[in-house]
Amino acid sequence: MPEFQQTAFILLSILILASAFCVVLFRNLIYSALSMIGCFLGVAGIFILLHAELVAAAQVLIYVGAISVLVIFAIMLTGHRAGDLRLFFHKQAWVAVPICAVAGIALMVVMATATYNATKDAQNPSDDAIASLLFNEYAFPFELVSLALLVAMIGAVILAMKEKK
Amino acid sequence: MTPLQQYLALSIALFFIGSWGVLARRNIILIVMCVELMLNAINIALVAFSNYSPTGAGRGEVFVFFVFALAAAEAAIGLAIAIAMYRLKERLSIGDFDEMKG
Amino acid sequence: MKTAVLLIPLLPLASFIITGLFGKRYFKEKSHYLSVAAVAVSWLLSVYLIVQVERGEELHWQVYSWIAAGSFKVEIGFLVDQLTAIMLLVVSTVGFMVHVYSIGYMKGDGGYYRFFAYLNLFMFSMFMLVLGNNFLMLYVFWEAVGLCSYLLISFWYTKQSAANAGTKAFLVNRVGDFGFGLGIMLIFVTVGTLSYSGVFSSLGSIGTGTMTAICLLLFMGAMGKSAQFPLHVWLPDAMEGPTPVSSLIHAATMVNAGVYMVARSSPIFSHSPNAMFVVALVGAFTAIFAASIGLVQNDIKKVLAYSTVSQLGYMFVALGVGAWTAGMFHLVAHGFFKGLLFLGSGSVIHAMGGEQDMRKMGGLKNKTKITYWTFVIGALAISGFPGLAGFFSKDSVLAGAFHKGFWYFWLVGLVAAFMTAFYMFRLIFMTFHGKPRDEKAFAHAHESPRSMTIPLIVLAVPSAIIGLLLGLPPESGHIDHFLEPVFEAVMGEPVHFGLLDAGLMTLSALIGIGGILLAWLFYVKRPDLPAKAGARAGFLYRAALNKYWIDEFYFAVFINPVRALGRGLWRWVDVGIIDGFANGSARFFNGVGMALKPSQSGKAQVYLFSMFLGFLALLVAYLILTI
Structure with a gap:
C-alpha cells in the first residue's frame, strides 16, 4: 500500500470512528445527524480508496443526500431535538458496552487469525463491468429490490399519512 | 497487517459502535441512525472483499447497491413508523412502546 | 349375461342412493315407485339368469382388481353357478314381494322413504353377497347385510326396545363375524388367495388340523348370521323391526347367508368330517331347542322367529351330514313359506292395529280371509303336510341324515318336526279360530289392502307347489340334479328311492299331522288343556317360556x-x-x-x-x- 493511501486510510478511519462515537454520544439529535453525515462522507472516501468510485458516488447521493435529509426531517417533524439525559444514562447503556466490546474483540480475533485468499489491490472492475453484472447476472434480485422499494414507498406514505377523522 | 485486514478491522469497529448505539440509546430516530451506521460497516467489508478477491471481482459492489436500496427502504419505513408512533404518544422512547407483550 | 349380472345388484344400489338422497324432500309417499321398480327388474333378470344357468351356462368374471398389495390380491369378481342362481332367485322373489307388501304395510310411516332406501341397500348387499367370487367379498357384504339388518331392526329408533334389539343383533353378530374373519385370514395365510376357485383347487395341501380350524371358524360366522345356538339370541329380538323386514331379512334371505356360506365352502368342509359333525350337532340341537321355546311363546312374531331358528338348524343338519342339496332345497322352500308366514303375521298385526300378543287375538278367520288361507298354506308347508313344499324339503333333510348313518340326528329332527307342526297350528288356532278375546280390537279388524294380500297369494304358490316341482322324486328330484355340478365333488353315492324312504316319508308325514291334531285338541277341542299341561310340566314349561334363561x-x-x-x-x-x-x-x-x-x-x-x-x-x- 502506497504511503499516500495508508495516510488517507488512517485519517478517514479516525474521521469515521470519531463521528460514529459522536452519533451515539450526542444528546442533541441534530448533532447526531450531522455527525452521521460526516461518517457517511468518510465511508465514501474509503470506497474511493478501494477503487469503487461508483459506489462512493452512490454513497454520497443516497446516504448523505437522501437518508440524512430524511432523518433530519423526521427529527424536525417530531420536534424532539434533544435526547433526554435521563433516557441515555441508564443501566442498559453500561450493559451494552461490554457486550459490544467483547463481541467486537472476538470478531477481531477471528478476522486476524483467518487465512485469506487475497491477491493484490485494485481488483474492483470498471463501472461498465458493474453495470453488466447488475443487469445480467443479478437482474432478478435487482427487480426484486425495486419491488421492495416500491412497497416501502407505499408503506411509508400510508404510515405517515394523517388519519382522517 | 495486510490492507484487507485493515479495512475489515475498520468495518468491525464501526459495526459495533453502531450496535452499541442501537442497544444503548432509546430514541427511535437515533436507533435508526445507528442501524444505518451498521449497514455502512457492512458495506465497507463488502467492497473491501470485492477489491481484494481474485475471483469475485465486482460482485461485492453489486451487493452494496442492494444494501443501499434496502437501507433507503428501511430508513423510509423506520422513520415513517417513528413519526406515526410520535403522533400516537407524543414520545419517542422505545421503552414506551411495549404493548406487544405476552 | 354379464349385463344382467351387473344390473341385478346395481339397480337396487342406484335406487338406494336416489331414494336415500332425495326421498325425504321430493319423493315422500311416492318413494316406493323407484325402489319397487328396481327390485322388479332385478327379479326379472334373476329369472333370466336361472334360465341361462339351467341351460348350462356359468360365469366366472373378474371385473377389476380392488386391492393389490404384494401377495395380497383381492378382485371384485362375479361367480354365477347353480348355487348363486338359486340364491338369487329366492332373494329377489321374496325381496320383490316384500317391497310390494311394504307399500301397504308402511303406509303413512314417517320414515317411508328411509325404509325403502334401506330395503334397496339390503337387496344390493345380499345380491353382492351371493354373486361374489371370493371370500373377502363374501365377508364385506356379509357385514353390509348385517348393517342393513341393524338399520332395519332399529328402524323405529325412537322406540327403546327397537334400538336395543338392533344393538344386540349387531353385537351378537360381531361374535360370529370375529370367527369368520379369523377363518378367512387363516385361509389366506395357508393358501395365499381368497378366490373360491383358488382356495378349492389347493385344498390338498392343507393339513387336517388347519382344515378343521378353518371350517370351525367359518362356521362360527354362520352361527352368528344364521342364529344358531348359542348365538341365536339376537334373532327373536330382531322382531322389533317392521314385519316386512322380519320376513325379508330375518326369515328368507340374510339368515340364510350362513347356510349359503357353508354350502359354498362345501369343498373345504367335506375335507373335515369333524367340523361337519359339529355343524350337524349344532344344527340339530338348535332345531329342537328353538322349537321347544316356540311351543310356548305368546308373541306371534316370536313364535315365527324361533321357528326360523329351528328351521335353520335343520339346514345345518342337512349340510353337516353331507346332504348338501337337501339343505339348499330346504333353504329355498323355507325362504318362500317363512317369508309368507311372516308377511301373513304382519297382515294379522295390521288387522289388529299393532297387537302382537296372540292371547288377545282369535276369530280372525272370517274377517281376514285371504290372510287366513295363505297362512294355512304356509303353516301346512312348514309342518310337512304331504304334497306341500316343506314336506319334500324336510323329508329330504331327514332322509339324508338317516341314509348317511346319523340316525340320532334323524330322530331329533323328527321330534322337532312334531313340535313345529304343533306350535304352527297352535298359532293358527289361537289367532284365527275360537272367540275373539279382545272385542274392541276385533271390531276394528279388517283385511289388509291389496298391496299386502297379493304378495301373500304370490308367495303361497311356491310354498304349495315348489316341493312337487323340484323335490319329486325325493333326493333325486329336479333340484338335486340342478345343484349337482356345485356339489359334484362332495356328494356321496346317489341315493335311490326305495321302500325304506317311503316308510320314512310316511312317518314324517304322520308326525306332522300328529302335531297338527294335537294342537287342534289343545286349542280348539279342549281349551282348558294347555293350562293343565303347563302346570304339569312345571319347570320345563317355565324354562321354555323364559327361553331357557339364555x-x-x-x-x-x-x-x-x-x-x-x-x-x-x-x-x-x-x-x-x-x-x-x-x-x-x-x-x-x-x-x-x-x-x-x-x-x-x-x-x-x-x-x-x-x-x-x-x-x-x-x-x-x-x-x-x-x-
Missing part, C-alpha cells in the same frame, strides 16, 4: 362383568391415569408457558440484547472450537 345367563356371565370392568376402567384407569396424564401434561405446559411469559416483555431492546447475547455465544463457541 339371555339372563349372558347378562350374568358376559354383559354385567364386562360392564363392571368397563366402569372400573373408566373410574380408575380412564379418569385416574389417562385423564390424569392428559390433564397433567396440559397443566405442565401451561406452567412452563406461564413461567416463560415474562420473557416476552414487548420491550424491543430486551429482544435486541438477547439477540446480541446469542450472537456472542455463537462467536465464542466458534472461537473455542477453532482456536
Whole structure:
C-alpha cells in the first residue's frame, strides 16, 4: 500500500470512528445527524480508496443526500431535538458496552487469525463491468429490490399519512 | 497487517459502535441512525472483499447497491413508523412502546 | 349375461342412493315407485339368469382388481353357478314381494322413504353377497347385510326396545363375524388367495388340523348370521323391526347367508368330517331347542322367529351330514313359506292395529280371509303336510341324515318336526279360530289392502307347489340334479328311492299331522288343556317360556362383568391415569408457558440484547472450537 493511501486510510478511519462515537454520544439529535453525515462522507472516501468510485458516488447521493435529509426531517417533524439525559444514562447503556466490546474483540480475533485468499489491490472492475453484472447476472434480485422499494414507498406514505377523522 | 485486514478491522469497529448505539440509546430516530451506521460497516467489508478477491471481482459492489436500496427502504419505513408512533404518544422512547407483550 | 349380472345388484344400489338422497324432500309417499321398480327388474333378470344357468351356462368374471398389495390380491369378481342362481332367485322373489307388501304395510310411516332406501341397500348387499367370487367379498357384504339388518331392526329408533334389539343383533353378530374373519385370514395365510376357485383347487395341501380350524371358524360366522345356538339370541329380538323386514331379512334371505356360506365352502368342509359333525350337532340341537321355546311363546312374531331358528338348524343338519342339496332345497322352500308366514303375521298385526300378543287375538278367520288361507298354506308347508313344499324339503333333510348313518340326528329332527307342526297350528288356532278375546280390537279388524294380500297369494304358490316341482322324486328330484355340478365333488353315492324312504316319508308325514291334531285338541277341542299341561310340566314349561334363561345367563356371565370392568376402567384407569396424564401434561405446559411469559416483555431492546447475547455465544463457541 502506497504511503499516500495508508495516510488517507488512517485519517478517514479516525474521521469515521470519531463521528460514529459522536452519533451515539450526542444528546442533541441534530448533532447526531450531522455527525452521521460526516461518517457517511468518510465511508465514501474509503470506497474511493478501494477503487469503487461508483459506489462512493452512490454513497454520497443516497446516504448523505437522501437518508440524512430524511432523518433530519423526521427529527424536525417530531420536534424532539434533544435526547433526554435521563433516557441515555441508564443501566442498559453500561450493559451494552461490554457486550459490544467483547463481541467486537472476538470478531477481531477471528478476522486476524483467518487465512485469506487475497491477491493484490485494485481488483474492483470498471463501472461498465458493474453495470453488466447488475443487469445480467443479478437482474432478478435487482427487480426484486425495486419491488421492495416500491412497497416501502407505499408503506411509508400510508404510515405517515394523517388519519382522517 | 495486510490492507484487507485493515479495512475489515475498520468495518468491525464501526459495526459495533453502531450496535452499541442501537442497544444503548432509546430514541427511535437515533436507533435508526445507528442501524444505518451498521449497514455502512457492512458495506465497507463488502467492497473491501470485492477489491481484494481474485475471483469475485465486482460482485461485492453489486451487493452494496442492494444494501443501499434496502437501507433507503428501511430508513423510509423506520422513520415513517417513528413519526406515526410520535403522533400516537407524543414520545419517542422505545421503552414506551411495549404493548406487544405476552 | 354379464349385463344382467351387473344390473341385478346395481339397480337396487342406484335406487338406494336416489331414494336415500332425495326421498325425504321430493319423493315422500311416492318413494316406493323407484325402489319397487328396481327390485322388479332385478327379479326379472334373476329369472333370466336361472334360465341361462339351467341351460348350462356359468360365469366366472373378474371385473377389476380392488386391492393389490404384494401377495395380497383381492378382485371384485362375479361367480354365477347353480348355487348363486338359486340364491338369487329366492332373494329377489321374496325381496320383490316384500317391497310390494311394504307399500301397504308402511303406509303413512314417517320414515317411508328411509325404509325403502334401506330395503334397496339390503337387496344390493345380499345380491353382492351371493354373486361374489371370493371370500373377502363374501365377508364385506356379509357385514353390509348385517348393517342393513341393524338399520332395519332399529328402524323405529325412537322406540327403546327397537334400538336395543338392533344393538344386540349387531353385537351378537360381531361374535360370529370375529370367527369368520379369523377363518378367512387363516385361509389366506395357508393358501395365499381368497378366490373360491383358488382356495378349492389347493385344498390338498392343507393339513387336517388347519382344515378343521378353518371350517370351525367359518362356521362360527354362520352361527352368528344364521342364529344358531348359542348365538341365536339376537334373532327373536330382531322382531322389533317392521314385519316386512322380519320376513325379508330375518326369515328368507340374510339368515340364510350362513347356510349359503357353508354350502359354498362345501369343498373345504367335506375335507373335515369333524367340523361337519359339529355343524350337524349344532344344527340339530338348535332345531329342537328353538322349537321347544316356540311351543310356548305368546308373541306371534316370536313364535315365527324361533321357528326360523329351528328351521335353520335343520339346514345345518342337512349340510353337516353331507346332504348338501337337501339343505339348499330346504333353504329355498323355507325362504318362500317363512317369508309368507311372516308377511301373513304382519297382515294379522295390521288387522289388529299393532297387537302382537296372540292371547288377545282369535276369530280372525272370517274377517281376514285371504290372510287366513295363505297362512294355512304356509303353516301346512312348514309342518310337512304331504304334497306341500316343506314336506319334500324336510323329508329330504331327514332322509339324508338317516341314509348317511346319523340316525340320532334323524330322530331329533323328527321330534322337532312334531313340535313345529304343533306350535304352527297352535298359532293358527289361537289367532284365527275360537272367540275373539279382545272385542274392541276385533271390531276394528279388517283385511289388509291389496298391496299386502297379493304378495301373500304370490308367495303361497311356491310354498304349495315348489316341493312337487323340484323335490319329486325325493333326493333325486329336479333340484338335486340342478345343484349337482356345485356339489359334484362332495356328494356321496346317489341315493335311490326305495321302500325304506317311503316308510320314512310316511312317518314324517304322520308326525306332522300328529302335531297338527294335537294342537287342534289343545286349542280348539279342549281349551282348558294347555293350562293343565303347563302346570304339569312345571319347570320345563317355565324354562321354555323364559327361553331357557339364555339371555339372563349372558347378562350374568358376559354383559354385567364386562360392564363392571368397563366402569372400573373408566373410574380408575380412564379418569385416574389417562385423564390424569392428559390433564397433567396440559397443566405442565401451561406452567412452563406461564413461567416463560415474562420473557416476552414487548420491550424491543430486551429482544435486541438477547439477540446480541446469542450472537456472542455463537462467536465464542466458534472461537473455542477453532482456536
